[in-house]
Amino acid sequence: METIAESILQRMPGDLRQYLEKQTNLDDIPICEQEPANVASEVIHVGHSRIKVYFPEFSPAKMVVFLHFRGDSGSIHIAVDYPSALVTRFRQILTDCSAIVEYVRQRCMGQWKETWNTDPARIILSGSSAGATLAILIAAIMARNHELLYGVIALVPLIDTNPDLAASPWGENENTIGLTPRRLLEDLDAAFRDEDPEFRLHWHSNPRKMPDYVMNQLPTVIMVLAKLDILYPSQVEFKTRLEDQGVNLSWIEVDGLHQVKDMDRVTAAGREVRQYILRASREFMKRAACSTDRRPELVPESQREAATKRLSPYDVRRLEEL
Template identity: 30%
Template sequence: MVFFHGGGFVLGSVDTHDALCRQLCVGADAVTVSVDYALAPEQKFPAGLDDCVAAIRWAREHAAEFGGDPDRVALAGDSAGANLAIVSALRLLRTAGLSFRALLAAYPVTDAPDLARASYVERGAGFGLTTQAMIWFFDHYLDEPGRASDPDVSPSRSPDLAVLPPTYVVTAEFDPLRDEGIEFARKLAAAGVAVVHAHHDDANHGFLSWAGTNEPSQVALDAACAWLTAQLG
């Protein structure tokens, strides 16, 4: 499993998500490669995405060196990292014909901030991740605001969603990204992708990282890991 951390394309690191990756590794019984990709604003889009694509290629080519199987690869990420996992899968399927066993997208960024979207209105302040933070992240990530509609930035706009592997989408009720995650899961289903949508009514953005400290987060992570194990065989 190749994992990409969240942080709005600006923050986060291998260290900030180490505990989550360790739980995914054990829970899914999968060698887990955590990727340290370029962050904005020092390196704007598509630098981070290019790093993620290169990391996936490297992981597949060197899998045997660390006990992995290049024919059984899953991609995973949370928030902005989920965005990068989705877009990387689409790019590699489109340009190199590479396929994947599974895709785990936890509370994913799938579109540019839309202040009219209900979850941005209802959950945009007071629950951790805020509307203003998302605007700030995108301002730092993109050198041209017009690129926000690019499918490599907003994968829900991609015309190629049908090629994605089986996908597990996690959404949280108290999250400004709630509705775009729900919409993304619906688009995948409509495109014929084998999708599982796990919505959590009692959670906010980032809650999987709290597994081990509270039962709801652990239950949600265990379910995602069980699904990954089944997909990876």
């Protein structure tokens, strides 16, 4: 087991400390997500990835679609199984996930609309860790293309994806178990190996680089911060910028580790996160029922901001000037 700094242990809630002391390896921490019982589902292959769609038992007047990028009841839930950074580059992951969102948007305007009364303006992107990063980045790209999105749920997001990380984001949480600087840098190095520097430093791959004029176009953001996560300082910084830019933001911080959402059955912090996300999801559905339908005003294809192409220095300058 990785060593936890004494300063972290002193701040760690008793239930979390007792739980971790029983683990011989971080991999022993169970993933508490369970397959819902008696729910109609469909597995669909989209490009290099696949998605699993869970359909509700009834169709409300206005359906909300939750599209979740893992790191992991009156709405359609979609779990995305995209390739990990250990087998493909981050650019390809962003491209694949963008294609999945576009596929879901087309379904919401077509096949699902007749049966479930879906609308592409009522899609919510969610994710944890790197999945939260993908949700934020894709939401920003969609906003730049005038593609309406209902909201983003970001659980303990990886805000700075620059594998060089000149300024470390972890501060006093450096020895937190589960996501140490060494492990983080190794994962980022694998994800961005062979990527050109322009892409690695552009906001298309790094939320910390997101300009204010892009950030203030984001839809409603629900955010979870974990105080014992080494990424906590950068999460606070990003949260503050969202507030400064007037983004409709709701957030919560808990005494948990990076895996806090997966510990909802063993720690108070995990249960708090699970309840918070449930409340936020219900609020989204409640708002949808009272809202008027909005239609996306699409940017012409020639002007679309693509996550799929290799950005040249000229492209970077052009996108910054838009």
